[in-house]
Amino acid sequence: MHRGARGGRQGGAGPKASETGDLSQFWSFRAEPKDMDGTTLIKSIDDVIDARAVTTVFQPIVRLDSWRRHRPEVVGYEALTRGPAGTPWEAPLELFGAAGRAGRLAELDWVCRAAAYRAAIDAGLPLGLTLFVNAEPAALGVPCPPDLAPAILDAQLRLRVVVEMTERAIADDPAALLTAAEACRGSGWGVALDDVGAEPASLAVMPFVHPDVVKVDRHLTQQPEGAYAARVVNAIVAYAERTGAAILAEGVETREHVAAALGMGATLGQGWLFGRPGPLPEDVAERSATLPVPFVAPPAGTGTRTPYEIVAGRRPTAEATKRMLMPLSRYLEEKALDAAEPPILLGCFQEARFLTPPTARRYATVARTAALVCALGTEIPSAPVPGVRGAAIAGDDPLRGEWNVVVVGPHFAGALVARDLADDGPDDDRRFTYALTYDRDLVLEAARALLHWIVPT
Template sequence: MRDIHELIDRRAVTPVFQPLVDLATGGVVGYEALARGPAGTAWESPAALFGAAREVGREAELDWVCRAVAFRAVLRADLDPSLTWFVNMEPAAWRAGCPDDLGPLVSEARERLRVVTEMTERAIARDPSGLLAATASVRAAGWGVALDDVGADPASLALMPFVHPDVVKLDMGLLHRPDEPHTARVVAAVAAYAEASGAVVLAEGIETAAHLAVARTMGATVGQGWYFGRPAPLPSRTPARAELPFIEPPRRDDRTPFGVVGARRPVTRSTKELLMPMSRHLEALCGTGSQPPVLMACFQDARHFTPATAVRFARIAAHSPLVAALGVGLDDEPAPGVRGARLAPDDPLHGEWNVIVVGPHQAAALVARDVGDGGPDHERRFGFALTHDRTTVIEAARSLMRWVTPTAAGVREPAQLPGLV
């Protein structure tokens, strides 16, 4: 094979599968599909394969190829329809259309297979609005969503509510460091999310009986690793199994943050001068702790994102997984590390001043709507509401994230799975 272009053109990727096992019964609930390039070539390993595709701008197409060839292998094997199939999705593929020749395979998989699409916090922070569109498209197909490598990076915990995963995959490193404070914090945050949502906790990297015991203490009910089987071609049959459940997905909400919070909390009026201490208090929640939260804020107009504000937000962005500032006239990066979102003058968010903080262990939102006063800026009045209710804050944050654009310019709108409307 001459080069990576020929490999992709020929769809010369081989899928292998690793079992996912119910820790209580030992039954196989599904498999994760993993990609391999042609044996004996420079692209045999998935890291080399995707690295080469990324260099020539064909990473998204390769991602579709890997999923499609995995679906083809599963469909041909005709195994138990209750098995669940885990596939990875790269960020670039969220906004790229499925190649025409692969569309029929993906559509058939939609009709016949139970699929969970795995996403990482790296992808989420890169393209928040694409995340929401991608997860909505996946769930419209009746499929599930998993958040991968949770615990490998503190960002994954803060971003977990935005994915609202059906499955949380604990990073394998946690099994090797069960007594460390970081592990305890990750496990506690995941357990709280799983208890509230009904999500499944899956432990990766189980290689020994000792790892299995630790995984159970961490709340995992499903496991994956060499202890149960290495990546390999699909078996001709599977042992006793149990079905992996999907949870209720979040409902789409087209309201602004003020609309979300104002429907549940009392709305009162105050001046900008009196609201500023509340806003600063919420920013202060984004300290330099070991599990920094997401911070998103609406400023109405760029002039309200002052030099002093830029300094504060840049300081928070240095350790936060996502800091966003929205307003009319704001640049794509109004301060170092801060994601900007330029609003149109007639955008419904233009009239709102919002500060929203979401972390693994804290959640708060100040939402305010300008009543249209004239006069000095500090005397302008707003109708406002404040909440620390986690469910309400997350809904407000998800509504705001629809405006936060990708880091890379010039991308298209997220593509839907073939067959979806």
């Protein structure tokens, strides 16, 4: 879907009002002032948000193995937001852009989700069908406005929901993304990663979001040839094979697109070939076709354990000096330079002084192409190097005694975890106990632990 449409709220190329009929009947304007005929006046983005003046349209999601039938089997719908017709905020790009500039993006996100839930419930969407709803992870950490709480609670009780997130969220606020995914699963809902393949970085993000549904970007569905498409498909299929996640192809508009989607392993499809965004069908309450994938069990939480504690608890450790460990560290950092399959690089330096100028230059180089680069240590600023996300830790933090380098890509994963033995003397002769692992699951567990230390900016 169109990346500028805030995770698919525009629904790709999105229909005009004339293509979906008059949608004004679905709006609920509750703000003052009103004009003489009682209609709410919408003169600013604040009026839109105050009046909850958004509408929801729905696009069907179908099983691809049923597409040849007269009526393809619909397993769910994606909820897409529109602003008030005839206003500058009708299109999602303008709507969310204006809300961001006004500092009300989180509130608008709650408004859109509540509107989608209420519309689905009012139409009688059964539990047998799944509702896909876009969400900003940061907004999920903001309290729900009281007037929207009933719709949110009703949705938890009466709907089967998959919450869609985009890969850009892990760079914007990785802690919020992980927390949001955990919160969704705590509500019994699923998680989808949207626009996968639109940017190479999305491939490295998949295991951190741990989505139940991987939504392949429309451009890959419509242009499946080439080396880049092959890399994306291989990474998606590998993830789905490991986890049991479903693959959903977006932007399906022709029979050729269906063939391409099936060829990349997709079992679900969405696009104009199956239906354009609009109101839910009148007989939706009578339909039932459960999404053909159980929600993926999330990885076990890491609690407050550090990367060293996680890895050393399951792998043998050895003792070495810093001089001996530096080549191992640099090897992992060099693996993070893969521009074709950009990884995530997380480094824990103990103290800011150990982020030396040569190391800082290496991290800056990695950051030009990597999905995310982070550096943690005492007195490390929020942006220690261009493109690098920094996080300061306290002097008594358990991480203060650890030197960690963790790299996670679509296919490669490696981690060096080391604990300082507190020697005196020259820096290069300092001794560490360490472990080195390329076990993907173990590396991911260590990486998730480090991400929880990163404080949102």
